[in-house]
Amino acid sequence: MELELQQFAWAGAAISAWAALTLGIYIRTQFQRRDAEPAEVPVDDTSEPATLVLWASQTGFAEDLALRTGRALRDAGVNTRILPLATITNDQIVGTKAALIIASTTGEGDAPDGADRFLQRDLPALQGLEYALLALGDSSYVNYCGFGHKLDRLLRAKGAHPLTDMIEVDNGDVGALHHWQQQLWLFGGSRAEPDWAPPEYGAWRLVRRDHLNPGSAGKPAYHIRLEPQGDLPNWIPGAIAEIYPGPAEPILTGGEAPTLPHREYSIASLPGDGGIELVIRLRHLEDGTYGLGSGWLCNEAPIGAAIGMRLRANSGFAPPADDVPMILIGNGTGIAGLRAHIKARPAGTRNWLIFGERNSAHDSLLGTEIAEWIASGHLERCDLVFSRDGEGPRYVADQIDVAQDEILTWVMAGGAIYVCGSLSGMAGDVDTTLARILDREILDDLVDQGRYRRDVY
Ligand SMILES: Cc1cc2nc3c(=O)[nH]c(=O)nc-3n(C[C@H](O)[C@H](O)[C@H](O)COP(=O)(O)O)c2cc1C
Incomplete structure (x- = not known):
């Protein structure tokens, strides 16, 4: 289903000095309160x-x-x-x-x-x-x-x-x-500790690979689903999947040591979904070959193939409390990390998605699901920004600029900002725009309070 860029209401006026001042005082006070608590109590x-x-x-x-x-x-x-x-x-x-x-x-x-x-x-x-x-x-x-x-x-x-x-x-x-x-x-450590080793890869199976953007001017992106061959492990949004980017039988059953470096992807699903879902774009290298991990998962591995995968928690992108309003910002395959968060938010929570891609006709990644979240009220607000549709703001940073009054209002209501997607061309611009709207020091305070978190690559 295609989605139109949602109309956004904007107050029109530039941010008043009053709002910026109040925000600064509000966030500073919260910051001081948090800072007074010890981050960790020593065990002994x-x-x-x-x-x-x-x-x-x-x-x-x-x-x-x-x-x-x-x-x-x-x-x-x-x-x-x-x-x-x-x-x-x-x-x-x-x-x-x-x-x-x-x-x-x-x-x-x-x-x-x-x-x-x-x-x-x-x-x-x-x-x-x-x-x-x-x-x-x-x-x-x-x-x-x-x-x-x-x-x-x-x-x-x-x-x-x-x-x-x-x-x-x-x-x-x-x-x-x-x-x-x-x-x-x-x-003071002991010399007798056994050597640290990376956790072993678990055995998974590739069960689905759906092409998300047929007809796109960009590279193909896929919605990939893996199911465990044994018990399903637990994870929370923000977690990262480390994939062995090649045939996994020799390391899973043959006892061979992995020879390839792992590749990392943001997990787009929850344990309740029964499997790990990823959104991956096939990376084309200059020499005409494909990226190691994306080539393996998007192109080479047949459906049914054994996949070596281990999960890693990422507390830097861990979810906020349910009563914290959440602004989720991203582009492209960054929808993966945001999706896990949106799915984990209970009904009645305040969630605002700002998501960017190229053309609404071909690049509405997970558009049907996003439309359902809007229809059910799971997303209180959704701004989809298509850079090549030729109308309205072109990039998510432009949309943040347009919606700056509401961004301020959400942050003043205790909101948290989560950014997932490309570092170059998105996360940097978003960061600069947020710093301009909120003030760099306030944005830094939000980082310290865990209210500005990024999973960018
Ligand atoms: C977006 C991104 C940018 C990176 N930039 C650099 C870099 O400039 N120099 C470097 O040595 N490593 C770079 N790395 C590699 C990381 O330092 C390395 O993966 C590290 O193990 C990550 O540790 P962390 O999970 O604690 O952040 C980068 C990794 C990512 C994902």
Whole structure:
């Protein structure tokens, strides 16, 4: 079913100074209240100074490694506090023994959302602090481990002492992780811990592959469904599927070690759907071949094929409480991550979808389902923005600009903003527009409060 761009009511007037001021005060007050609560209570109530494990994560891997690191230290009896780098305060550092920092890089050498504020904060307690740094990255990016390097420079400049050289982890490299694990004994960890290994792939089956955009001027996108060969695991919206991008029988049943790097996709379904659903666009490479993961799932794997997949929680894109109004923003295959959230929201919750694609005639990804959500009131408001339809705002950032008064109203009502989709051309423009409407500092506060979350790629 085709959908027309929904008419939006707009107040017409520019945002008044009054609204911006009130919003600032409102969000700051909330921020202070939240900030006063400890992010995590240490498990052991000893007088021994705590060792900090700090993480900066965009899609959950650094956070996951921080939890493993913290657990390994606690198992060895070390008083450990695991905290996000983004919100660490000077008081939380004062009197601590050492800091183990795990930080990924996102964008083009950028800090994960909110974490760059650490670089700007006045933290005299860093002087003399001993630390170790694990930098996660992917060497196919120009700014390999860019944020890790930035952090390392800053820590040294502020007088902190590295106990070891920074360890770079290229695309989850197991050897580098073992290296980190071995260094934990310097911080009181045990040398007897078994080696960390990535979780094993579970056995799934490809049961459906529906072409979502026939006739599109863009590349084909598919709605893919996988069902488990054993028990269905549990997950919550935001979770990520790690797919083995090739024939999986040898690793699932033949005991062979995986030879290909995994590929990650936002999960579009809920456990109640009985399977994992993904929305994937077939990526065409310059040499005429297809992307590794998208080529396997969209083109090569026959229906019925065994698929190796493991799930990873992503607390950075975890759902808000039901009473929090939710603004969901995205484009293209970003509908996947948004769909899981929309489906999980109970009836009666306030949800606003702002979604962009090319042509309404061919690119209304999941258009029938979106129409049903509108009809049932599950979406209180829906703005579909088609860049090539030639009328109205062209991109989601333009629509946000047009609807800025209502965005403000939703945020002032305690709303949260979730963005899923492409980093270049969407998430960056959305971020700039939101910062202009709300003020950059307020947007940063929303990040700290978990009310501005992104799953962008
Ligand atoms: C959108 C995106 C941008 C990325 N940009 C970079 C980069 O500029 N440099 C780099 O070394 N790694 C980059 N990476 C790789 C991540 O750092 C790597 O996947 C890391 O394991 C993610 O950890 P996290 O889940 O804790 O965020 C990028 C990953 C994504 C998804």
